[in-house]
Amino acid sequence: MTDHILQMRGITKTFPGVKALQDVNLAVRRGEIHAICGENGAGKSTLMKVLSGVYPHGTYEGEIRFDGELCRFSGIKDSERHGIVIIHQELALSPYLSIAENIFLGNERTSRGLIDWNRTNAEAAELLERVGLRENPVTAVMDIGVGKQQLVEIAKALSKRVRLLILDEPTAALNDEDSAHLLSLLRELRDEGITSVIISHKLNEIAAIADSTTIIRDGRTIETLDMRADQVTEDRIIAGMVGRSLENRYPPHEPKIGEEVLRIEDWTVHSPVQHDRAVVSGAGLTLRRGEIVGLAGLMGAGRTELAMSLFGRSYGVNISGRVYKDGREIRIGSVREAISHGIAYATEDRKRYGLNLIEDIKRNVSAAALKKLARHGWINGNEEHRVADGYRAGMNIKAPSVSAITGQLSGGNQQKVVLSKWIFTDPDVLILDEPTRGIDVGAKYEIYTIINQLADQGKAILVISSELPELLGLCDRIYAMSAGRITGELPRAEATQERLMQFMTREKE
Template identity: 60%
Template sequence: MTAILEMRGITKTFPGVNALENVNLRVESGEIHALVGENGAGKSTLMKVLSGVYPHGSYSGEIWFQGEERRFTGIADSEKAGIVIIHQELALVPLLSIAENIFLGNEQAKYGVIDWSAVTLRTRDLLRMVGLSESPATLITDIGVGKQQLVEIAKALSKEVKLLILDEPTASLNESDSDALLNLLLEFKKRGISSILISHKLNEISKVADSITVLRDGCTVETLDCRSEPVSEDRIIRGMVGRPLADRYPKRDPKIGEMLFEVKDWNVHHQIHADRLQIKNVSMNVRRGEIVGIAGLMGAGRTEFAMSVFGRSYGRRITGKAFLNGKEIDVSTIRRAVDSGLAYVTEDRKHYGLVLNDTIMHNISLANLGGISRGTVLDDMEELSVANTYRRRLNIRSSSVLQQVVNLSGGNQQKVVLSKWLFSKPEVLILDEPTRGIDVGAKYEIYTIINQLADEGKGVIMISSEMPELLGVCDRIYVMNEGCFVAELPAADASQEKIMRAIMRGREAPADEQAPREKIA
């Protein structure tokens, strides 16, 4: 087959770090090529070299595209050649329309004036290609994340893309939206468009990839051909981590104690539209040493519920009561929630969990400055000692605790967020998508930490869009749909089918007549 892309001997260094060393990548015309590796393996760095984010001259090696050597000096150069990258963090402007976002920076103009008629017609054609029926005038803020991802792809198509690079495109999507996006890649393949897919969801890679290149520690390990014979997830993992991962979830012998935390009759109105009831009469509990999961489709209200409980950081006109050890607690502000024994690890670590341009040390101590103070004065040596303790305990891979968090891999950033909240000494830890966007090796480490917390007698509430993860980690699972808890299942008897059945039953009932939560054995 003919190669559309060859990257030969790519080496990229940062001060004190060899990010890529003699990496080779070959992508055939019209194929879906997966790029996998642990966090920090060099996947995103390699794609930034390819797309011109790291311009020619800042790395060594050669890039050949469509038979010509290319020396991109910026993203505009690579896009002009037909290489378009879609990052995990979507680059859309929420308060602009779909049409305005698609042609932002690529305006369709005549004599210096935007031709809105041409823009609208072209946008409709592009949306049809990606399977969207929305009006071009619809604001980005009014559509879900799954559709926003498709708008990003439509934006790429508007630039006559020949090679589409997708960095964790399904990390924020539910199962149905993920399937729709993967099917779209298969459709593009039929049209001769090549794709590079970066993903930690190995089942998705096995489903669509023609070839898989594995990176480890900045080096090319191997390229697997999926067309000659199927490649198992275990085979991919062995290449990524250098060893077999016998069990995806660490073993645990639960020791569940007395009732620790309860939420009763919890109601939350929408943050902006205060007349809209978003969380509807939710009650739940977690015992000491118990890991309780919350399952549901995107938009079910899981994050809104968690944030509203954690210091009313989401929502308006909130009613209901929270109890710890049988006594009502005040969770009316984040500070009071933390002082009462709650901690919340957000699903969006980069925006809400971390100060990216600050050090690991300062991030870890941020939620509990009193723990590193003598009176009203911060003790720098105590802060350093605490940070090093958590760095060792959670195996945060870094040059030191003085390294900026922005330079860490996603898995290590997540460990810093966990360290911050563990240092606040919580009784109940709420984890919202704790393994989103991190590799299987780092996931295993996070699961081990969660198990250790439960073994210490803490209560853990875990929200995840990955049902196998909930089934593999949790002791009990609540199922949420449209702001209500519609089922409660012991994890030992739960299955993906039972969870989906409970969601579908909840969707069939009118919003004001939903049946009370059923317990499924």
């Protein structure tokens, strides 16, 4: 009999009107990396919240056995006492506290009722070394990047003597280098006997690191695959996730490219923190109607800074350069002016900047173009509902009505709400920053189809993405950025990952 550290049997979890999990079974072998795959809304995160005590015993049906013991966790603290630690996709770190304070928050190192700071910082330093971080333990978390924050979360888990580590989309917001380091660390932890469960939409990472993969679809367990013995491919996982094969991950598209609609010349942007440092320097690009243009670059290349500064100077100081719309120079001093000129920007961080998560779909869709719904200073509620419901149907947003709270939707459906909001402004230029981050392959295909349809309507679209295959599969033309400069431009027929990477790593001239 295989030695399982975790067995979950017949797990059923119901929310009002929705059965999120139905008779789900999961068995995880001791000392393995076990992946869980499924489309957005399939129930992956819900299952892990049941395991970790976020949803306590009594709120679900079924049983959990950990290390052979029947467990009825009443909360997170209870599961952590058994050595089960979950790291959520939204990191639970306090930005204003130091790294050491975050690691031992709720688990403080004390002496005679007072925090022993020498011991706290010394033990934090040992944990940081273990996860490969060289930061000073007294450094504030807000002063380190997202990749390093993810490692701090793992150090925090190690401080609790973790035996089963659960990671929900751990690399969703990381660049390739940080992702590779994190996956390498998980392998090291596996060698030390720590079992990991990883939820991820990045199938190439799962194929590279997982020993076993369980696929969940529509709240049910579909199958568990032995990644090594069965020689599982990405296409095999996709077929299990969506219930069908995706012969082509990018929908076919014949571009109908028209005249130039937007041109940027000599665009320079300085950091709002270090005013003498240019984060974008002398950038220039053009967009044409019906064209999908990609913008590639490594983390810190200046892609998002370029997009945000163009969108009403919502990032940066001492901005200079020229913007031409339909051949005429325009000035864009605010977000409102950008929208009035037919420019829209869908942020890479939909949860923080793109949506009001405590509001319903209807209010989010109408938020950027309320003037279109106003009559004598009042919003026409019936029209607002009609418009939002049209987008819900047209974009295939999976929600019972436009009164559904946006924060309760899956990532893919939230992204469709973001797109609906900006499409409602009727832009000529639509800038999409990481439009498929954190969503599954099925939802990605739907987003790609929507982007193609927008291009066919004559809109000029700029797609910023960290996934080079995505840019190559979707875009008609691709720019590359490095260190704040546009370093290359390639048409689709000439673009390859290798050529783009050469441009993306080019030093300043």
